[in-house]
Amino acid sequence: MAQVRGTILTERDRALLAYVGVARYVSAEHVHRLVVESPNRKLVYRRLAKLCAAGSRPGDGAYLRRLEFRRAEGTAVPVWALAPAGRAIAEESVPYLRPPAQKDVGHQFLEHTLLLNDVLVELAVALRRSPVAPVSELPFRWLCEDDGVLEFEMFHRHTGATAPAVLKPDAILEVTGHQRRLFLEAETGAHSIATANPGSHGAVLNKLQRYAYFFTAMAGAGAATYYARAFPDGLFPVLVFLVHSSERKRRVEKATKDWLGAQGTSSFRVRVLSFDEAAGVLAGFIRDGRAVAAAEQRRNPSARLDGAKARQLREGYNALAEALNTTRRAIAEHNARGGCQVSLPPAPVEALRALKDLIRHDLLGEPHSAQKGASIR
Structure with a gap:
């Protein structure tokens, strides 16, 4: 077991370090939702400051690192990540923790990551037994983006050549209880969905095409697909686009449905969810294997409000x-x-x-x- 250094860790501290390890980066709001029961936000910053402080003895390192990025309008936003001592604690309770990245992400992708981690935090709060329950007991695994990529080779019809390709999911959500592996792609609306050029696709459809090839194409002369070679456990793959608005959702759904209809594949599924509904829909699926559509939630008077309003x-x-x-x-x-x-x-x-x-x-x-x-x- 890792030696306790400097600050004496509580059960909530250990749980927090495990969550930070899974998420890679967390905001003060995330910490508040995960482990602080009081509405007093000062308690959050006070505890984070202690976990960022090194001990008085040589070698007593801090458990967390404080970073900061600026939004487009200039607002400074602090975030926290694991320091080496904190990672040693997190690894004790999260056996599937991914290796640490060699360097921190840039400020643009950091904001992107925090938006995605809003979904992770709401899932954890909805499905855990208690604030101090081990992260490993959650009925899902959340694998954040790291330095690794999914490699495969892709045939390009317009050039007639095969070329190396990679995928780098924003996150992977594994739900072994329902035999599903969800590849999460957070779309902020900054990229095109489709293009009028028949020789190319928009950013969203281009990503869908690459995932489709990874899921269905055979790896070399073998009998397994690239997906089965990378993930031999047999979990069924689902590509999930997370979008910022209902209008964007409608447009992405139509584009992906049209593309999939032309391909006629049943080897994977595609879902499109707005960020507001994502945690509720995914939590429902993890609980009972059924993903309730937003329209059905609105018709059902007992359905939950979206996360932000709640x-x-x-x-x-x-x-x-x-x-x-x-x-x-x-x-x-x-x-x-x-x-x-x-x-x-x-x-x-x-x-x-x-x-x-x-x-x-x-x-x-x-x-x-x-x-x-x-x-x-």
């Missing part, structure tokens, strides 16, 4: 509960000093608890626990 509702509830508790404490302190008394009606504890459970379990999909209290943790 989180806003939770944050609003937490703020309301904290304000109510603060007000009641102030009035109680005032009454204790004597003088004019202010009467207080009983706190609506049961109503608040029911609302908390509705948001936390029915909308956000978090597992039930024995904890009680007005604030959503």
Whole structure:
């Protein structure tokens, strides 16, 4: 077991280090969702600062590294990644952890990665037993992008030549319980879907074509496809495009459906999901093998809100509960000093608890626990 250095690690610290190892980069919001139960954001930054601090003895390294990138409008955004000491801890609980990359990604791809990791965090929160449950117990494996690539050879009809090609998925989601391996590609809308030139494809269809070749083409003179050679476990491949809007989703769905219809393949599947619906749809599939479409979720009154709106509702509830508790404490302190008394009606504890459970379990999909209290943790 790795030696504990400097900061004394709690169970939540160890869980956090494992999540960071899986995600590669996390934001403060990710950390808050994963391991901090209090609505107080200062606790997040305080704990991250301690995990970034080296110990007082020689060789006592920090567990995390703090990086920073700037968005297009100039806003500075801090992110955290594993330091060597943190990686040693993460490897203890995540046996499938990928090797560390030789260097950090650039700021443009870092923002891209954080957007994808929003989906990972929501999946983990929805499907884990508790905030300190081992990451290895999750009913899925999330493999982030690293330095590795998927290599194959591709025949180009317009040139009549075969040339080496590579794929570098943004992430791979393995769901062994349903025999599926999902290759996630996050599309931010910056690239074309298709082109009018019959000799070329847009960026999305070009990526689909390369995946199709990787999934179906035979590797050399052997009897296995490139996919089966790279992944001999027999999991069925699914290509998932994650897009930023419903309109983009509609357009990508149409383009991929038209392309697949012309190919007539059944060796793999393609799904298109918006970022807002992705965690809910994927969590439903991981639970029971059924991916509920967004339209069906809207028709079903018991379906969850999309992740962003559900989180806003939770944050609003937490703020309301904290304000109510603060007000009641102030009035109680005032009454204790004597003088004019202010009467207080009983706190609506049961109503608040029911609302908390509705948001936390029915909308956000978090597992039930024995904890009680007005604030959503």
